[in-house]
Amino acid sequence: MSQLLLFNVFNGLIVGAFYALMALGLSLILNLSGVINFAHGGFLAIGAYLAYTLMPHIGFWGALVVAPFLTAAIGLAVERVLIRRLYGRDPLYSLLLTFGLAYIFEDGTRYIWGAQSVPFPIPEMLTTPLSTEMFFLTGYRIFMVVLVAAAVGALFYILNRTRLGIRIRAGTLDLETVSVLGVNVRILRNLNFGLGIYLAGLAGVLAAGMLGLSPTIGTSLIMPSFVAIIVGGLGSLPGTLLGGLLIGVASGITTVYFPSATEAIMYVMMGAVLLIRPSGLLGEEGRIQ
């Protein structure tokens, strides 16, 4: 029993890491531009399928490096052509637009790569379990946790130590002042969007290796990401990270005792957080309404 529990906690931690990676990208875009990117799951799926297509040519490691960047490039283009037009308008419109994009992406991946799920081969050195007792500790799972941790670390380094990151954080607080100080806000928002989509693409490649690859992979991960943001606190990136891991572990544990409530537990947590601490675990009251 305890091994089963441990297995599910660890599983939950990994799934939670995906939620967190998705949710961090969503949060970045939401905080700076006020856009709820419903198409985020679609970008994730694109990242995963791009990796799938590239892999025969450049191998798993090459695809892991290249696919997220290609996804980010698509993100930059989408922001420039479509989403940019809607800044400053009622959030309703950007929400509807990205909602439409989510439809198009899901259907587009189905059209190009087929509706059936496809196998996503990962290198053999990563698939062998590390020990027979801890059968679930395959190299790939450890590798994923390490890579997600590295990606999150790099993100926080960028936000705290580089000029771009500092400008993004400043813009989140007061975009007008940042603009007056001579920062090109249009480029800033564009790059910020690309950064968020990069994280989605990376999450896509990793998720494909674990969950398999089908056109609905994005939609199944995006809803928990919304929950993660609300549980962690809107406007707080550490909160988003914490929220993602928490709901992942919680649904992992619930799988053991009450499997039919695996998803529902997240919403119970969200309800409890909204009731007890409406601004979220690490959110600040009034930062973002």
Place this chain on the structure above:
Amino acid sequence: MNGLNKQTSNAIVWLILLTMPYWMGAVGGYTELASRVLVLGLAAMALNFLLGFTGVLSFGHAAYFGLGAYGTAMTIKYLAPSTPLAILIGVIVGTIAAALIGALIVKRRGTYFAMVTIAFGQVFYFIAFRWNEVTGGDDGLTGWHRQIINLGLTKIDIMGNDKAFYYMVLVVFAIAVGLMALLLRSPFGRTLIAIRENEQRARFLGIAVEQHIWLAFVISCLFVSLAGTLYALLNNFTDPRALRWDLSGNFVIMAVLGGMRSFWGPLVGAAIFVVLQDYVSSQTENWMSFIGLFFVLVVLFFPRGVLGIIKRKVTQ
């Protein structure tokens, strides 16, 4: 628009709705499609009570729509074969859920409110999806049928007669829409519009903004779950897709497409959306892309909606 115009447009709308089953066939439709326009039109108008008239962005209304649908289906299947009772229970279930969730989220605004409604919108989907024994899971709830309505003196055969069912839906629709119009004209409705226009000023005038928004949310969800009960009766079936996020988005696009600022707008939007979806999905497997493209085009080129544009032309 002045009073005379309003009366004419009301008359036109009711005339179209009253005669729809008789000319739907001639223009390539069918009676069931007409019923679907009415049902989804009611859902979009109910959403617009909140979206257009209170100015609160809810993106999770399918949850209450689906609760109404499941409430109705399960009542007929497990409890008692009575259509009116099934509708009543469906509406009660949806409204209670809305009252509870509404209390949790009523202090949030704008994008935050939208986020929370999106997230909460999925909870019942997962429950319906997972709880196989009771809800039928992904396959949906089958093995039940809408029942003949027994009025004592006479019986209405909505079971076998599509037109009779259409007119039953129309009666329910008329009552619901009439109630919403009355509410919007009342001091309560005027207060909602005041909150939409300037929440801060409304607050300074001593209006209890949170209570008003909560009540508007509950009323809106009450009518959405009513639409959901009719939807289940229309299909003699319900499945988790009646609760899913994409349906919530479709309600919003119907309201925007028709015109959020006008009373009949969402009905017009629903009619266009339903007919378009019916046509496109019969022509191509990739109908999702077309609907998605449609969303993008509406946002970029018709943000005011059909009736919004007409209204503007008239006043100019």
